[in-house]
Amino acid sequence: MTFALWEPPLVHSYEEGGDAAPVRRSALRESADLLADAVTNGVRTLAFVRSRRGAEAVATMARRSLDEAVPGLGARVAAYRGGYLREERRELEAALHSGELLGLASTNALELGVDLVGLDAVVICGWPGTRASLWQQAGRAGRNGHEALAVLVARDDPLDTYLVHHPEALFGRPVEATVLDPSNPYVLAPQLCSAAYEAPLTRADLPLFGPDAAAVLDELVADGILRRRPSGWYWTGEGRPEVDLRGTGGVPVCVVEAATGRLLGTVDPASSHFMVHSGAVYLHQGESYVVDTLDLDDAVALVHREEPEWSTHARDVTSLSVASVRSYVDAGPVGLFFGDVDVTSQVVSYQRRRIGSGEVLGTWPLDLPTRELRTTAVWFTLSPQSLEAAGVEDVPGGLHAAEHAAIGLLPLVATCDRWDIGGISTAAHPDTGAPTVFVYDGHPGGAGFAERAYKIAVSWLQATRDAIDGCACETGCPSCVQSPKCGNGNNPLSKPDAVRVLDVVLTSLPR
Structure with missing residues (x-):
């Protein structure tokens, strides 16, 4: 080859x-x-x-x-x-x-x-x-x-x-070690239910499911999903437990041609807000359709055949709050944390961009519900004094650029890609009281990516810093600090300040 x-x-x-x-x-x-x-x-x-x-x-x-x-x-x-x-x-x-x-x-x-x-x-x-x-x-x-x-x-x-x-x-290196979190309750609970459906779970079975199995079983019993008996745990439902093998987050949305009733395909619930919102251009086997309505209650998007001269790109806003801290490193002006966070996001508008040139033709508002995610995150904080001493002029732009690049480089050290993870940066987060950069798992309960990043933060952030500094562009480009999925339209961004921010972090963190 x-x-x-x-x-x-x-x-x-x-x-x-x-x-x-x-x-x-x-x-x-x-x-x-x-x-x-x-x-x-x-x-x-x-x-x-x-x-x-x-x-x-x-x-x-x-x-x-x-x-x-x-x-x-x-x-x-x-x-x-x-x-x-x-x-x-x-x-x-x-x-x-x-x-x-x-x-x-x-x-x-x-x-x-x-x-x-x-x-x-x-x-x-x-x-x-x-x-x-x-x-x-x-x-x-x-x-x-x-x-x-x-x-x-x-x-x-x-x-x-x-x-x-x-x-x-790429070449001459082994494939990656798989990163996973066997204690993730969003994964463990359906598996325990499936096991109990096949045969009652006994205490002797619990080591097979890891150290957190007993706590998850207690929650399932409290919710009435399993029943505890002296001989073990029993499934209480009529049919089989629902297990989301593909991790898509629920019932898929059907894409239906309104004029004929023909089912064109399906979209997972999380992607539906971005791919089949009202006004979205949906592609199927080279044919273009425009979405008339998205009914989330009935999980159906009605479309009609059309060949517009533009593509559509949804934009969202995201907020994050810290639920708990599992582990942290106190490095003077810098703090490194790993813990649980609640992420709230909402698709609020979409752009039409002319096919070929990418010219933005306008922005249209959307009225879609918020989506909430409890997951895990790694984050670092910096003192304002350390940023000032390092010569950081645009604090929001430097943090934002560092966040984008860190997300882009995390797949180098964890078995994921940038679409599995998200991030938020702010010059003063209400939960930390300091300039902060968060990178979080995009899966309920976390998939282990943020924990992996926390454990090897120095090598991950060093590669991030080197990638930004080594890029030949002057002010930042998609090869270093711009992100294809940024909900803020890649604004503000400061490439030089991102390098200074990461220098502060790397100088402070213990090797």
């Missing part, structure tokens, strides 16, 4: 205010071009894309390029992702097997569990989060014993930029 690390070239793009700033060409566009070139040459290729929307976009762009070159050739490329109906997925898999399809743009839904043979090349659009996923995706090519090609296309992102310039971080 030949493995290529591919960094898209620098281009100029539209920015508000009329100034053109150098940014890199979109990894989605670059991957779509590579996919189209491969199909043109008869190379059977699978393109892995991070998001459902991204997979649809890559497939659409590749089809358009192919049809311009050879009319009808675009029909040999399709998208594949979670949320499709089972019948659609089986048809796509069969078409790829038979050679009817030469190219497929997929989420990691094809990373495992589907037997694919005969592929010649794999394009990986953006770092997939772990070396384990990288090799699993790359291994989809060349399984028939012939030569194969794998290409990792870097996004304009701190971690992607770091990896393509430090290939030693």
